[in-house]
Amino acid sequence: MKIKNLFAILLALTLLICTFVIPTSAKESTKNNTAVEIIINNEVSEETKEKIERYFATGEPATDTGASTYGLTCTLFGHKIEGTIVTAVTHKVRATSPRCKKDTYNYEACTRCDYETSQLIDTEYIVCCS
Secondary structure, three states: OHHHHHHHHHHHHHHHHHHHHHHHHHHHOOOOOOEEEEEEOOOOOHHHHHHHHHHHHHOOOOOOOOOOOOOHHHHHHOOOEEEEEEEEEEEOOOOOOOOEEEEEEEEEEEOOOOOEEEEEEEEEEEOOOO
């Protein structure tokens, strides 16, 4: 009898806890309607500009096939790097002012192959949306 009562109490507590956990989890998983604005601070070629926009919009390299396509030229002589400073402003990140987040990156890409990398330089919250 004691085991049945103990089992019934544990089952009731488990069901009670589950009823509180599920609504809380669903509430926290809602996404904000955020938009990302990409600002390229230097003059770059159109091809590099497209790579930068794709890289920061999706978070993935422009030609992500799972394998790098380093050509023979890059293997023998190294990459031909074209670099720039990129600012990504994410709008409506926070509920209170300052609402927007400004990330500044040092972006580098090879003009001969699909190599590209970015390094976060600075992050700050700014006032740009009401």
